[in-house]
Every structure is written in structure tokens, then in C-alpha cells.
Amino acid sequence: MGKGDLKLLGTGVSPFVIRTRISLHLKSVEYEFIEEKLAAKSELLLKANPIHKKVPVLIHHDKPICESLIIVQYIDEVWSHGPSILPSDPYDRAVERFWAAYLDEKWFPSWKGVGLVHGEEAQKKIAGLKEGLVLLEEAFPKCSKGKPFFGGDQIGFLDISFGCFLGWARVGEIIHKVSLLDTTNTPHLAGWADRFYAHPAVKGVLPEPQALYDFLKPFIKPAPTN
Amino acid sequence: MAEEGVKLYGFWLSPFSRRVELALKIKGVEYEYIEEDLQNKSPELLQYNPIHKKVPVLIHNGKVIVESQVILEYIDETWKENPIMPQDPYERAIARFWAKFIDEKFFPSFRKAILGGETEVEKVIEETKENLKILEKVLEGKNFFGGERIGFVDIVANTIAYWVFLFQEAAEKEILTEEFPILCNWKDKYINHNIIKETLPPKDKSVSFFRARFAQSKASS
Numbered sequence: 001m002g003k004g005d006l007k008l009l010g011t012g013v014s015p016f017v018i019r020t021r022i023s024l025h026l027k028s029v030e031y032e033f034i035e036e037k038l039a040a041k042s043e044l045l046l047k048a049n050p051i052h053k054k055v056p057v058l059i060h061h062d063k064p065i066c067e068s069l070i071i072v073q074y075i076d077e078v079w080s081h082g083p084s085i086l087p088s089d090p091y092d093r094a095v096e097r098f099w100a101a102y103l104d105e106k107w108f109p110s111w112k113g114v115g116l117v118h119g120e121e122a123q124k125k126i127a128g129l130k131e132g133l134v135l136l137e138e139a140f141p142k143c144s145k146g147k148p149f150f151g152g153d154q155i156g157f158l159d160i161s162f163g164c165f166l167g168w169a170r171v172g173e174i175i176h177k178v179s180l181l182d183t184t185n186t187p188h189l190a191g192w193a194d195r196f197y198a199h200p201a202v203k204g205v206l207p208e209p210q211a212l213y214d215f216l217k218p219f220i221k222p223a224p225t226n
Numbered sequence: 227m228a229e230e231g232v233k234l235y236g237f238w239l240s241p242f243s244r245r246v247e248l249a250l251k252i253k254g255v256e257y258e259y260i261e262e263d264l265q266n267k268s269p270e271l272l273q274y275n276p277i278h279k280k281v282p283v284l285i286h287n288g289k290v291i292v293e294s295q296v297i298l299e300y301i302d303e304t305w306k307e308n309p310i311m312p313q314d315p316y317e318r319a320i321a322r323f324w325a326k327f328i329d330e331k332f333f334p335s336f337r338k339a340i341l342g343g344e345t346e347v348e349k350v351i352e353e354t355k356e357n358l359k360i361l362e363k364v365l366e367g368k369n370f371f372g373g374e375r376i377g378f379v380d381i382v383a384n385t386i387a388y389w390v391f392l393f394q395e396a397a398e399k400e401i402l403t404e405e406f407p408i409l410c411n412w413k414d415k416y417i418n419h420n421i422i423k424e425t426l427p428p429k430d431k432s433v434s435f436f437r438a439r440f441a442q443s444k445a446s447s
Contacts, residue, residue, distance in 0.1 A: 071319070077318065
């Protein structure tokens with residue numbers, strides 16, 4: 001299948017786009033990456049995702065698929081010969097889907113934009129960021145069952161759904177001079193994060209925190225001085 | 227035959243726990259139902275769902291599953307008869323998309339529009355009607371969202387087929403009217419469907435409950 005059959009509309013910094021790219025790389029699928037400027041969305045994006053007008057959008061044989069977790073499951077089901085993203089057992093699948101939904105519906109919204117705020121608002125967001133890390137630290141041994149990743153020997157749905165946020169979480173830590181995900185506070189996650197960053201499907205797709213910080217810098221207002 | 231240990235914690239008026247009951251009935255799975263008092267949640271519920279503290283909670287052979295859409299997919303993958311999800315990956319992606327749209331965009335916009343009292347209520351009503359137009363288009367030419375038979379999206383759309391009308395009666399305000407003939411036609415088939423109708427809470431009791439709840443929130447705002 002040629003590259004032309006598969007297009008991904010996205011940006012380099014969106015965690016939701018990142019998780020989609022990791023999934024495609026894991027399956028060794030070739031695709032055309034079309035970088036969108038969110039301030040000036042392309043005709044193609046508006047046509048492919050008229051309801052939400054958001055990235056990522058996967059266009060396969062001219063059919064658009066929207067919403068990153070839905071796209072990842074689609075990728076897993078279409079390219080079923082590659083390494084599995086979702087586990088095979090229905091209960092394990094339910095557990096990973098539960099966590100992925102939690103990350104997107106509760107966790108990320110609670111700390112999104114943490115790098116752009118100060119004072120009390122920042123403290124609230126930092127607390128939100130921390131809360132999810134504590135829960136996932138606890139969940140890791142149950143999901144991994146002694147293996148290197150939430151998904152076991154290989155990265156899976158939850159690794160990908162969670163790992164895509166690592167860069168931005170780290171940027172929040174850098175800006176506010178806190179350390180939340182580290183060997184003292186979250187030893188399981190600290191080890192897992194190193195392994196995740198090093199995974200071949202992740203390398204080159206998950207930007208280093210410095211790159212994300214540089215992207216964010218123009219938008220950061222200085223802290224109020226009083 | 228009673229399935230080994232299937233328990234469902236629910237609330238009689240929750241569309242989310244009623245969805246799970248619908249899926250279990252479609253699959254012919256016997257289960258033990260435990261009614262939760264949401265004003266006074268049981269220690270079991272809080273233990274099984276510590277993060278969200280909500281119904282539904284499904285327990286199957288000691289394994290706990292929460293979040294209604296996650297539970298629906300679990301049920302479909304565990305009991306293979308009478309499939310709920312489509313087989314084709316693209317159709318599955320579309321079904322998941324609309325289910326998410328209904329729960330995350332449509333129903334919240336509808337609730338806001340019905341409860342009103344907001345300065346921009348006209349805008350919210352417009353948004354809700356736009357969402358209804360979108361859903362009408364999805365349903366066009368089909369018997370149900372799932373095609374010939376009810377599927378995942380129909381199950382999730384129990385909020386549209388029934389709870390929308392309960393809210394409308396309780397609030398004495400209409401948004402989903404005959405202005406949306408395809409949805410109204412689908413809704414009539416839906417609430418008269420032989421399995422679905424067993425899962426719908428009694429109308430008068432439900433409307434009274436919501437009437438009281440709406441009056442309470444108006445009083446405290």
C-alpha cells in the first residue's frame with residue numbers, strides 16, 4: 001500500500017497527534033504527515049473533521065477517522081499483523097480503555113496549560129498533574145504484571161495514551177521548578193518513562209521537553225511581581 | 227442460565243446504568259442488580275469505583291469494570307452472540323465517534339439548553355439544535371444507528387430516545403420536536419422495541435423526580 005493511501009493531519013507538539021504517530025510507527029505503516037497550522041486550519045482538515053475541526057485526523061483511502069483514541073484502535077484493528085496495541089483479553093482491554101478515558105477526560109484537562117499560568121492557578125494545575133501520576137504509579141504494577149510496560153513486554157494502548165503527555169508534563173515541572181515524576185515520588189513511572197522514550201516507535205515522535213519548552217516560550221507571560 | 231458472577235451496580239434513573247442493562251439483555255446474560263442510593267453511596271460502590279464514585283459498575287467473576295461505554299465494549303467482547311459493535315474497523319471507528327459525540331457534546335449541550343437560566347441560553351439552544359441536525363443526518367436512510375438492528379450507538383443514544391423527553395416534560399420546554407422527523411421516528415421504534423422497553427424507567431416517576439430536581443437547582447441558583 002502506498003503512502004498516498006494514508007494521511008495524518010496534525011502538529012508536532014499535540015499529545016493526541018503524537019500518540020497516533022507512535023501507533024503508526026509501531027505497526028511500521030508508511031503515511032504522509034501533513035503539518036497543520038491550528039491558527040489557519042486547512043480546507044482538508046475542515047472537510048475531514050467538520051464537527052470538531054481538530055487534529056489528529058487520519059485519512060485512509062479518503063475516509064477520515066477522528067479522535068485520537070478512536071484512531072489508535074482503528075490502526076490496531078486494520079494493521080492486525082503488526083504488534084498488538086490493545087491486549088487480547090477483554091478485561092485487560094477494559095482496564096486500559098478506562099485509564100485512557102481518565103487521562104483524556106479528567107487528567108489532562110486538570111493540568112493543561114500549566115506552563116502558561118502562575119500562582120494559585122498554577123498550584124491547582126500542578127496538583128491535578130500530580131494526582132494522575134499518583135494513580136498511574138499505583139496502577140503500573142497491576143497492569144504490567146512485572147513487565148517493562150503497562151502493556152507488558154511491548155508498549156500498548158495505555159503506554160501510548162499516557163506516554164504522549166510526558167514531554168508536556170516535564171515542561172510543567174521545569175517551568176514551576178517541581179519534580180513530580182521521578183525516582184523518589186514515582187519510581188515505577190520513572191523507570192517506565194525512560195524505557196518509553198527509548199522505544200524505537202517513540203523516538204523521533206515524542207519531542208524532548210526542551211523542544212516543547214522552546215515552542216511554548218513565546219506564549220509564556222512573565223510571573224506577576226508584587 | 228445464570229452467568230458465573232455478573233453483578234451490576236446501578237441507579238433506576240441513570241441512563242448510563244440502564245445502557246448496561248440493555249446490553250446484558252441483548253446478550254441474554256443473567257445478572258444480579260444492585261440499586262444504589264446516589265445520595266448515600268454504598269461502601270462497595272466507593273471501593274469499586276474510587277476515582278469516579280459513579281454507577282454503573284459491572285462485576286464479572288470478581289473483575290470490576292466501570293464507565294458505561296467501556297463496559298459496553300467489554301460485554302460485547304465477552305459474550306459474542308448478538309454483536310453490538312460493527313465488524314468492520316472503519317464502521318467501528320464511526321460508531322465510537324458518534325457514541326463519544328452523544329455523551330460528550332450532545333447531551334451536555336442539551337442539558338444546558340433545557341435547564342436554561344444562562345445568559346446565553348439562546349446560543350446553547352442553537353448549538354443543541356445543530357447537534358440534533360447532525361444526528362438526523364447520521365440516521366438518514368437507516369432503521370437504527372446500527373443499521374437494520376440496534377447497535378452500540380443506539381444503546382448509547384438511550385439518552386436521546388428517552389431521557390431527552392423526560393427532561394423536556396419536566397422542564398416544560400421542547401427542543402427535540404417534530405422539527406426532527408427522522409430522530410422522532412427512530413425514537414418511536416426505539417422505545418417500543420421489545421428488549422429496550424424493559425430497560426426504560428417508569429415515565430411518571432421519572433418526570434416527577436426531574437421536576438423536583440430542576441426546581442431545587444433553580445431555588446439554589
